[in-house]
Amino acid sequence: MIEIGHVTRKFGAAVAVDDVTVTAPGGAITALVGTSGSGKTTLLRMINRLIEPTSGTIAIDGVDTRTLKPFELRRRIGYVIQGDGLFPHRSVAGNIGTVPALLGWDRPRIRARVAELMEMFQLDPAVYARRLPHELSGGQRQRVGVARALAAGPRVLLMDEPFGALDPIIRLKAQDDLLALQKRLGTTIVLVTHDMNEALRLGDFIAVMDAGKLLQFATPAEMLVRPATPFVEELIGTGDRPFRLLALAPVSEIVEPGTAGGPPVPATATQYEALASLAWDGRSAAPVAAPDGTIVGIVTVTGLLRHAARPR
Amino acid sequence: MTPVGIAFRLLVLVLMVAFLANPGLFEPLLLPLTRNGAPAIYVQGDLVALTLNHLAIVAMATGAATIIAVGLAMLVSRPSGVEFLPLSRSIVNIGQTFPPVAVLAIAVPLVGFGDRPALIALFLYGLLPIFENALVGLTGVPAAVADAARGMGLTPRQILFRVDLPLALPLILSGVRLSAVIALSTAAIGSTVAAKTLGEVIIAGLLSGNTAFVVQGGLLVAGLAILIDGVFVAAERFAAHRVGALQLRTA
Ligand SMILES: Nc1ncnc2c1ncn2[C@@H]1O[C@H](COP(=O)(O)OP(=O)(O)O)[C@@H](O)[C@H]1O
Ligand SMILES: [Mg+2]
Numbered sequence: 001m002i003e004i005g006h007v008t009r010k011f012g013a014a015v016a017v018d019d020v021t022v023t024a025p026g027g028a029i030t031a032l033v034g035t036s037g038s039g040k041t042t043l044l045r046m047i048n049r050l051i052e053p054t055s056g057t058i059a060i061d062g063v064d065t066r067t068l069k070p071f072e073l074r075r076r077i078g079y080v081i082q083g084d085g086l087f088p089h090r091s092v093a094g095n096i097g098t099v100p101a102l103l104g105w106d107r108p109r110i111r112a113r114v115a116e117l118m119e120m121f122q123l124d125p126a127v128y129a130r131r132l133p134h135e136l137s138g139g140q141r142q143r144v145g146v147a148r149a150l151a152a153g154p155r156v157l158l159m160d161e162p163f164g165a166l167d168p169i170i171r172l173k174a175q176d177d178l179l180a181l182q183k184r185l186g187t188t189i190v191l192v193t194h195d196m197n198e199a200l201r202l203g204d205f206i207a208v209m210d211a212g213k214l215l216q217f218a219t220p221a222e223m224l225v226r227p228a229t230p231f232v233e234e235l236i237g238t239g240d241r242p243f244r245l246l247a248l249a250p251v252s253e254i255v256e257p258g259t260a261g262g263p264p265v266p267a268t269a270t271q272y273e274a275l276a277s278l279a280w281d282g283r284s285a286a287p288v289a290a291p292d293g294t295i296v297g298i299v300t301v302t303g304l305l306r307h308a309a310r311p312r
Numbered sequence: 313m314t315p316v317g318i319a320f321r322l323l324v325l326v327l328m329v330a331f332l333a334n335p336g337l338f339e340p341l342l343l344p345l346t347r348n349g350a351p352a353i354y355v356q357g358d359l360v361a362l363t364l365n366h367l368a369i370v371a372m373a374t375g376a377a378t379i380i381a382v383g384l385a386m387l388v389s390r391p392s393g394v395e396f397l398p399l400s401r402s403i404v405n406i407g408q409t410f411p412p413v414a415v416l417a418i419a420v421p422l423v424g425f426g427d428r429p430a431l432i433a434l435f436l437y438g439l440l441p442i443f444e445n446a447l448v449g450l451t452g453v454p455a456a457v458a459d460a461a462r463g464m465g466l467t468p469r470q471i472l473f474r475v476d477l478p479l480a481l482p483l484i485l486s487g488v489r490l491s492a493v494i495a496l497s498t499a500a501i502g503s504t505v506a507a508k509t510l511g512e513v514i515i516a517g518l519l520s521g522n523t524a525f526v527v528q529g530g531l532l533v534a535g536l537a538i539l540i541d542g543v544f545v546a547a548e549r550f551a552a553h554r555v556g557a558l559q560l561r562t563a
Contacts, residue, residue, distance in 0.1 A: 050463055075465035085460030089478045089555040098464055
């Protein structure tokens, strides 16, 4: 849990972050979203004290960050930036092992940890451990960057537009990997993005910033349904809002009793996927299959559309 | 380095070793450059000893210039040392703009004749290229890399020694190469104040009107310069490859 209390940061007369109070819940992904220059990076970098707040307090799991030396604090917090920032003169293994080495782990332990992380990020140690960053693809470099940030098992991970430099397909894959990883490790993640789609896709919670101020902190569904200000509404984009809402919930939430023909829809699929499938087949209803294959009911176009409508 | 470049440098090395081991072999080539039956090969001093001393003077002066110039660049490239940048720049610039001959003239009354005034002149003359290159290298670390290093919890000292210096190494080596090559030719002037360098051979040739001496002294210095340059170019390319910046230079 990261508690940010009345934090302000000024650069000269300009206020980059203006009296922000927000708590990023532990073990969840909080997406920090806003237009360029809204103060996201400044707020993120105050968490690991790359920037010191002009005023206000920040506590991680109840501990005020000012009670630690900055470099000690940073060794406990994973940090990933756009364009990866890998050390060009260090091998993949050397890069991933950076923080464990700083923490004084012995060599066999570092080596084992590096191998474990490389496996986790689908990088065969036999092939890639000795490679230099310039000998990797963009997607591989990005994964090494995340692996490096996680090397010492931090409970908190800060990510500043980590997928910004990736092309769309690799980006989707990287986002999925991050979600799976976060589920597995339970890391508290704060992820900065200027892309509301990414925030909706990745965030358990979304914090919207504009001109240094926090406009809204909410779950993705809440934010879609009840944007706090016209600016938040604009950021979300109203054109495909119903579909985004459907994309956030699984079919299992709106199963109706009854029977229907045709191939079943998995209960774990999103409602958006179910609607797409029904629309494409020209069906008005489909059976719903639980993960074990049993049919648990049906999902109907009417039911889906009811769920996509603005709540009153 | 191209295969032709390597072959050329090997040839230079072989010719130099052959000449120093047995100058007599080359007498027929140099004889046409002499007049009135003057000797074609310099025998007043030991050519091997002169060559080694020439190299030693250059190595010491360039080594000292490297330590001082890189040290200064390290200092002024840190946030706490930025204020010393103009001063440091002035110092190394004066070293470069003051002609070595003038430095020799000033140094002799202070430290006497011999190798010492030459060392001082070469040292001062060698500071600038090393300083400027080191500064560009140390301050040119990509922003994302510098940011990651800090964010990962490296201390300022660790950032300097583990990130900035290794990444600046190719450029630093390139500065040292420039200084060393310039010093090799400049060292010859040191013989005017009795420094034991190959300049002695050239000066002897000039004084006695013996072109053969001038040519063999000049060629030995040029040969050394070519070889030293080659060694540094190879080292730079190796270092640049390590930092993934092979495209930096292809010479
Ligand atoms: N080191 C700095 N010095 C001066 N102004 C800065 C500095 N860092 C950020 N700013 C300013 O603070 C504001 C917020 O910047 P930033 O946090 O980087 O925004 P974002 O990450 O949302 O794009 C911008 O107006 C930016 O120009
Ligand atoms: Mg930013």
